[in-house]
Amino acid sequence: MLSRVAQPFVRVVERYLPDPYIFVLLLTLVAFVAAVLVESKTPMDVVQMWGNGFWGLLTFSMQMLLVLLTGFMLASTPLIKGVLVRIARLAKSPGQAIILVTLVSLMASWINWGFGLVIGALFARQLAKVIKVDYRLLVASAYSGFIVWHGGxxxxxxxxxxxxxxxTEDRIGIIGTGDTIFAFFNLAIVVALFIAVPLVNRLMMPEEKDRVYVDESKLIDEPEMDTEITRPAEHLENSRTLAWLVGFAGLAYMVHYFVNSGTLNLNVVNFTFLFLAIILHQTPRRLLNCLQEAIKGGAGIVIQFPFYAGIMAIMIxxxxxxxxxxxxxAIASETSLPFWSFISxxxxxxxxxxxxxxxxxxxxVMLPAAEALGADVARVAMAVAWGDAWTNLLQPFWALPMLAIAGLKAKDIMGFCLVQLFITGIIISLGLVFF
Structure with a gap:
């Protein structure tokens, strides 16, 4: 039944969803018109807001790009790839492949969103080599695991x-991860999604006549060739000693950081992933070769993020x-504020x-409302986080790196993701209000 429900969504999305770059251009125009009509701004005022804010997220953009690059480089190490090959052999049928890729993506995305996107894409490619399964649903299943990243x-x-x-420290102070990521209500949502998302993906499997398989020639990885060393500098480029000295120095710093009560943040995650990748790639040259591949997946982020910064400037x-x-x-109460924060x-x-x-x-907006209504500030903050993660199943922006690795387009997977959007929305809403 769920397979029949999903097929109309798949067909509509394949026909009408534009490229993500076109999507952001259309969103820019929608935000522009809304600011003029709803907020009574002049067109020139909105143009100035847009232009002034166009480069407003460069620091954050760099952090996000590094999350992707470091996650990609770590996921592409021989150790991690070997683990993926062994796990892929566990799948004995198309249904098992769908469930397995979803679970792997969920676990990896809970650890780190960039890691999850890359692991999910690489694992989907590996599964497609050993199991004949609808490739669109396989990659969509990998992307659906991304839903848990903001709760991870x-x-x-x-x-x-x-x-x-x-x-916002002057208003709410420091709220530790024990009240957010590791709070009972958040862990309950994560567990529920770990059960529901793989099951829904499995039930959406198309009938044999509707399945789309990948051209196996597109899944062949080019072997890494050892080049002959002809210059003294190339000894350094292929030096394990140099890579390991720097890599283990980075890990030593991280051990010292956490021993002295350091907490997780974006910079710490990026630092850890980078130095693990340096060690596991063994030589600087292998790391740099991997980096060249990783950058291709980040191209969409580089060109589109400034447009989203401009949109954000208009919105704010x-x-x-x-x-x-x-x-x-305005329509929220102490109990329902997390739900309405999630929807907004x-x-x-x-x-x-x-x-x-x-x-x-x-x-x-949300923090003064939480204080006025007596709502749990940590829960409201996580509601905003889950809302951001939730509609990534509709917004194709973050699918770009995975699609680049898998060799698909957004229209190929978003129909399946729309079904997940409705189901996960119900689960998360219930968790925020009742867990």
């Missing part, structure tokens, strides 16, 4: 409010984001697909 170890909202000096400076958030807050965050994420950026938009 690399969630930007919980890590932001756990970091000293964050921009025009008052449109505050109007949307305030509209939901999901809507805003379509225009501002950035967890940290979205928290900057919604915190000034």
């Amino acid at each position: 170890l690399a969630g930007s909202v919980p890590l932001t409010i756990a970091t000293p000096g964050h921009f 400076e025009s008052g449109l984001a505050q109007t949307i958030s305030s509209g939901f807050v 965050a999901g809507l805003l994420n379509i225009f501002v697909p950035s967890g940290g950026g979205q928290w900057a938009v919604q915190a000034p």
